[in-house]
Amino acid sequence: MAPAALVLAGSRPGAPDPLALAENVAHKALIEVGGVPMLARVVQALRQAGCETIAVSANEPAVVALAETLGCKVAPTGPGPSASVAAAFALLGAPMLVTTADHALLRPEWVHDFLADAPPTADVAVLLAHRDVVKRALPGTRRTYLKLADGGWSGCNLFLLANAHAQAAIATWAAVEADRKRPWRIAARLGAGTLWRYGLGKLTMAEAIGRLGQRIGIAAAAVPARDGLAAVDVDKPGDLTQVRALIG
Template structure:
């Protein structure tokens, strides 16, 4: 698919970013990998996948200078990621691909396959990878796994908002974000029956997605990628070492 718009999240969480400090830069998005900033690598990938317009959320002055250099649209951060995405989606319109500036290894083929495999009746879709797929591609990676009845899963920082109805999921995201310090309240949003299934490891991934969609009033879809590296982002210094190793190994193999 071509002609969609893309949104890249490059906001700041507040405080010192250990990855940026480790790399000696002012912001994680400005880390250089194989001669390019992480932000440049992501913007290049989404454009190559067919994005007609790319916007980046960041209020950091140096990141905004890089956004301008890349010819992307700079959008200001709002009070929290969910509100930032909601405002951006209202401004940009749909369909909209959402990803993050630290998706250092992002490839156009991953995006194209994700979009093509999203069901036509889905309002919103999320890309995930199974643990064995991720560990086969990057054995040393340390991820946070979502442990469910049908396996261990990792998100891939790729989201598809197919139409304006998808904005309902952002309202749910804001509710979850507000309860981030009370995990039991976050889980309770799914309802007591689903919470019990989760606790007893009887909840499967697609059932959870379906329930989240019902709560948000949208049709939600899960797309499973065969690309294990799609789940590798740069969240901590060890992740940066890993992606540098992977890119260096790829260059050696050429």
């Protein structure tokens, strides 16, 4: 049986999401792709992957209503993603998958592959797609890549918090969010040795994630995505156009 799952669909403070405004909906999670709200697509993929317990972290009334209609628990939101994950982790416990409501292309086989490929000894695992795999799956897509010794890598909005030790990773995530305007503090968390290897161009993604885990006292693993489309979410109008074309 697949673990419980959390779908992040909270509203960030400040100006409304420009995509939601453009699509005339109250929240990006409600944008329809192929006639189905993105949140409903994500929940359906998780259910097909075997996730019996699904929570949606949301504070927009229309998103909360949809989550309840879909048979999901509603988890409280925090001031940032890490706080929302922490609240859901307290509610659902481990193991827990985490993804986002704008991951409209999510497929059950990606979840199956991720869980199968994650090392059984990992406390935390994160799905990442290599640039070559992404470009092969969707030429022309524009993603953000972190360049390391083994090439560029893009996040896939899919995480596994395998056991109680993952709490340390959530706490570190919160600290990184707090230091987002002080990048030197974030860099310091990696340690001098890791920064040295990165500067020399010798640090691979697997090594970077593993070393970060060691710094906070957990076993962390980077899991390469088998399908590059796993890195495609809906952040910009161009993403929405591509995702609609793929599903259509």
